Amino acid sequence: MTGGETLVVGLVRCWARLYTRGLAVDERERRRLELESDVWEHLHDPDEQATSRAVFGRFLRGIPADVRWRYRTLLDSRGARHRSYDMTTTSRFQWWTPTTMVIGVTVTALALLGLGFGELESGGWIIAVSWLVAAVVLLAGLAVLRRRPVVGSWTVIAGCVLFGLAEPLAIPLSALVILGGLWTGNLVTSHDEAGTKVPLAPRQFSLTERWYAWLGVAAGLGAVGFIVLLVWPAVTPDHCTEANPCWEDTAAWATWILSWMAALVTGGVGLVLAGLRLVVRHRTRLA
Amino acid sequence: MRRKPGAILPLEASILETAVSLSTAGIEQFHGFELAKRLRGDEGQQRLTAHGTLYKALTRMEKAGLLESVWENPDTAVEEGRPRRRLYSITSKGRVAVARVEAEQAAASNLDPGLSTP
Known part of the structure; x- marks a missing residue:
């Protein structure tokens, strides 16, 4: 073999090892051996010319399909689509329900505070009523979540959208809940090979991957919180001072702190769970 | 774009047609590279089908029951001094699918004969 051919064979082998890594042994070995055979046949075919370039081209053009x-x-190997819904939902409710419950209760409390102490002349009532409606919808969604996961999640999402619309500062918090709602309610869907729509249960992603994604969201929320903190003095109403703080000011700060803490806690828990998952997976593989 | 359930992609149709023509010529089993060469010849293309595209399609078609495959006898590969081949053959379901694709193509050309005239 020429130097170019050796190089391209090594490249195809490395890529095959990389993209088949972590797959079931039979799937992995089959793909690797098939590629090994294909490249050998290609390089030894008397009809083919400029073979190393041609093999490289086939390798390169096939990368998206490989991925x-x-x-x-x-x-498919995780077989999540064949699992019962109960099995896939159980683990989600362990953390999701109390978290959203705390958020819902907090939103309600803030709304009630707004009703009691809001400044009528500055539109406090409108904000407070909006929050209250949002909170009622959110809590209603939470109430039906266990029995009717999809309906409950959509209701939670609707409540969060209302919440976000009523108070722009609540958008990070709403985003957190909406993402959780999408996840919890099995609303994210995928398609099988035949093109049929199938619910994408969370277990179809590894726990580690999901928590890393969640950590990314948490970091994003933290970043939004910092931006809010930076621009807040510029948007504080003139009549709100340190000596005479407004209700909006306090509520907004509370919302911001809540979303930031949620982001940090979620991220921290995610890191711990991701670490645990890696250990468990490693041990499982060894076994 | 998502494919409709049961739909056959153009590459899959080409693979099935090639498999049928090979079978007609008395070649019941074929391997990946041979198929890529045949596809290039049949389609009049300059380049061989990419690795990823070809083997992804073959795997998918096997799962759909259109093709079946076995590993070649290792002794044969050792005798010829090359890696073992994965040998594919078309199933009866695959033949039905080819017939359906050809019928659809014929129906489409009958609907709009202007398309087939130069």
């Missing part, structure tokens, strides 16, 4: 195949094979 999609890996993703699909991972989903």
